[in-house]
Amino acid sequence: MTMEHADRYNLAVVGGGSGGLVVAAGAAGLGARVVLFEKHLMGGDCLNTGCVPSKALLRAAKAAVAARDAARFGIRGGTGPGVQDLGPVMDWVRSRRARIAPHDSVERFTGLGVDVIQGAGRLVSRNEVEGGGRRIRARHVVIATGSRPRVPDVPGLAEAGFLTNESVFEIDRLPPSLLVMGGGPIGVELGQAFQRLGSRVTIVSSSPHVCPKEDPDAAAALAARLRAEGVTILDGARATRVEVQGGRKVVTVTGQGAAPTSIEVDEILVAAGRLPNVEGLGLEAAGVEVTAAGIRTDASGRTSVPSVWAIGDVAGGPLFTHWAGHQARVVLRNALFPGTAACDRENLPWTTFTDPEIARVGLGETEAKERGVPHRVFRVPFEGVDRAVCDGEEEGFFAKVVASPKGKILGAAIVHPHAGDLLAELVLAKKFGIGLPQLSATIHTYPSLSEISRALGDAYQKTRLTPSTRSRLERVFAWLR
Numbered sequence: 477m478t479m480e481h482a483d484r485y486n487l488a489v490v491g492g493g494s495g496g497l498v499v500a501a502g503a504a505g506l507g508a509r510v511v512l513f514e515k516h517l518m519g520g521d522c523l524n525t526g527c528v529p530s531k532a533l534l535r536a537a538k539a540a541v542a543a544r545d546a547a548r549f550g551i552r553g554g555t556g557p558g559v560q561d562l563g564p565v566m567d568w569v570r571s572r573r574a575r576i577a578p579h580d581s582v583e584r585f586t587g588l589g590v591d592v593i594q595g596a597g598r599l600v601s602r603n604e605v606e607g608g609g610r611r612i613r614a615r616h617v618v619i620a621t622g623s624r625p626r627v628p629d630v631p632g633l634a635e636a637g638f639l640t641n642e643s644v645f646e647i648d649r650l651p652p653s654l655l656v657m658g659g660g661p662i663g664v665e666l667g668q669a670f671q672r673l674g675s676r677v678t679i680v681s682s683s684p685h686v687c688p689k690e691d692p693d694a695a696a697a698l699a700a701r702l703r704a705e706g707v708t709i710l711d712g713a714r715a716t717r718v719e720v721q722g723g724r725k726v727v728t729v730t731g732q733g734a735a736p737t738s739i740e741v742d743e744i745l746v747a748a749g750r751l752p753n754v755e756g757l758g759l760e761a762a763g764v765e766v767t768a769a770g771i772r773t774d775a776s777g778r779t780s781v782p783s784v785w786a787i788g789d790v791a792g793g794p795l796f797t798h799w800a801g802h803q804a805r806v807v808l809r810n811a812l813f814p815g816t817a818a819c820d821r822e823n824l825p826w827t828t829f830t831d832p833e834i835a836r837v838g839l840g841e842t843e844a845k846e847r848g849v850p851h852r853v854f855r856v857p858f859e860g861v862d863r864a865v866c867d868g869e870e871e872g873f874f875a876k877v878v879a880s881p882k883g884k885i886l887g888a889a890i891v892h893p894h895a896g897d898l899l900a901e902l903v904l905a906k907k908f909g910i911g912l913p914q915l916s917a918t919i920h921t922y923p924s925l926s927e928i929s930r931a932l933g934d935a936y937q938k939t940r941l942t943p944s945t946r947s948r949l950e951r952v953f954a955w956l957r
C-alpha cells in the first residue's frame with residue numbers, strides 16, 4: 477500500500493504526558509512534521525493524577541497546619557486540631573489542575589503545529605503507527621505511554637475496594653481513617669496530606685524505612701515528623717489480607733518476625749509501586765525489547781529497534797516528570813540531528829514533597845559506603861542558618877554533601893521544608909564541577925536559607941586547617957606582632 481503524503485511524518489509520539497508533550501512541542505518548534513497519539517487525557521499522570529494534584533493537596537494540608545499552629549508564632553486564632561471538609565479542599569486541587577491544563581491541551585498543541593490524534597496508538601511496523609482510525613508512517617516513533625499503579629496481590633483487597641492515585645483526587649469525603657500501602661514518595665506525600673487534613677493515617681511500608689531510596693538519616697528525620705503529627709508508620713511490614721466487617725476494612729498486617737495484627741480502617745490507598753504501560757503497543761511485533769521494568773533503551777533513549785525510542789515511566793524510570801522531560805530533549809536531539817547525546821542520570825535531582833521535603837542528587841552516603849567510593853561527608857544542621865531559625869524551621873533539618881577527598885561534589889541531600897528549591901544550587905555545582913571551596917567563596921544573601929550551601933563549603937574549608945597548618949600560622953602571627 478502506498479501512503480498519502482498527509483500520513484508521512486518525521487516523528488510520531490505515542491502518549492501525551494510529561495515526556496511525549498516535550499518531544500512533540502520541541503520537534504514541531506524545529507519545523508518537523510509531528511503526530512501525537514493520546515488515548516485519554518493530555519498531560520498524562522503528572523497533570524491529572526500525579527504531581528500537580530498531589531502538590532496542590534499538600535499545599536492545602538500545609539495551610540491547615542499553619543492555621544492550627546498559629547499560636548506558635550504568637551498569633552491568636554489558631555483553629556486547634558481539626559477535621560477538614562474534603563470537598564472544598566478538592567475543589568482547590570482541581571482548580572490548580574484546571575489552571576495548568578491549557579498548557580497541555582489539544583488546542584495548544586494543534587496551535588504549535590502538532591497533529592493530535594485522540595486514540596490509542598499501536599506500532600504496526602518499525603515505522604508505522606495505527607490509532608484513532610488513522611495509520612501513519614514516521615521516520616522516528618517515540619513511545620511515552622507512562623505507567624500505572626501496581627496493585628499487590630493481597631487476598632480480599634480487590635473485593636474490599638481501594639483508592640490509587642487515579643481515584644484519590646476524585647473523592648470528596650475525608651476518610652476518618654486511611655491505611656496507605658507503600659512508604660515510597662507517593663505513600664508518604666499523600667499519607668501526610670490526609671493526616672494533616674484530619675484522617676488517622678497508617679503507612680505500611682515493606683522496606684526497613686520510609687523513602688527507601690534515601691539515606692537512613694534523611695528518612696528518619698521525615699519519619700520523626702510524620703509520627704509527631706500522628707501518622708502510624710509500620711516499617712518492614714506488609715498487608716497480607718483484607719476483609720470487610722460492618723462496612724469497614726480490616727487489614728491484616730504482618731511484620732518481620734512479629735505476630736500479624738489487624739488494623740480497621742475506612743479506606744485503603746494503594747501506593748505500592750508502578751507498572752510500565754507496555755501492553756497493546758505492538759512492541760513484540762515490531763521487535764522492541766521489553767523487560768519487567770519497561771521498554772529497554774540505551775543511554776540515548778533508543779530501543780532495540782533503531783527507529784523506535786522510549787522515554788519516561790514506560791522506559792523503566794527513574795519515575796519523575798523532569799526525567800521524562802530530560803529524556804525527551806535528548807531523544808529529540810538524537811532523532812532529528814546527527815550524532816548521539818546521552819541522558820544525564822548522574823545529575824538527576826529528585827524531591828519528596830512532604831514537610832519537610834527530602835531532596836537529593838547523585839551519590840548517597842549509604843551508596844558511597846556500599847560501593848567503596850572514596851568520599852567524605854559534610855553535614856550541616858539548619859540550626860546554624862539564621863533564616864531557618866527565624867522561620868521556626870530548623871530543628872532536625874540538615875543538608876549534607878558526599879564529596880571526593882578534594883571537595884568535588886559527588887552527591888547531596890537536604891531535609892528541610894524548602895529542600896527541593898535549595899538543592900538547585902548544589903545540582904548546578906555538581907554538574908559543572910564547582911566544588912565545596914567555591915561554594916564557600918560565594919556570597920549568599922543574609923538571611924536566606926541558601927546560606928546552607930555556603931555553610932557546606934565552610935565545613936569543607938575548616939577541614940583544610942590541620943593542626944600543623946594552624947600551629948605554623950600561629951608562629952607567623954606571633955612574629956608579625
Ligand SMILES: Cc1cc2nc3c(=O)[nH]c(=O)nc-3n(C[C@H](O)[C@H](O)[C@H](O)COP(=O)(O)OP(=O)(O)OC[C@H]3O[C@@H](n4cnc5c(N)ncnc54)[C@H](O)[C@@H]3O)c2cc1C
Nearest residue numbers: 491493494495515520521526596597622788789795796797
Ligand atoms: C501521585 C503521584 C505524584 C507524583 N509526583 C511527582 C512529582 O512531584 N515530581 C515528579 O517529577 N514526578 C512525580 N510523579 C511521577 C510523574 O507523574 C511521572 O514520572 C511522569 O508523569 C511520567 O511521564 P510519562 O510521560 O512517562 O507518562 P505520563 O505523563 O503518565 O503520560 C503517559 C500518557 O500516555 C498515554 N497513553 C498510554 N498508552 C497510550 C497509547 N497506547 N496510545 C496513546 N496514549 C497512550 C496516557 O493516557 C498518558 O496520558 C508522581 C506520580 C504520581 C502517581
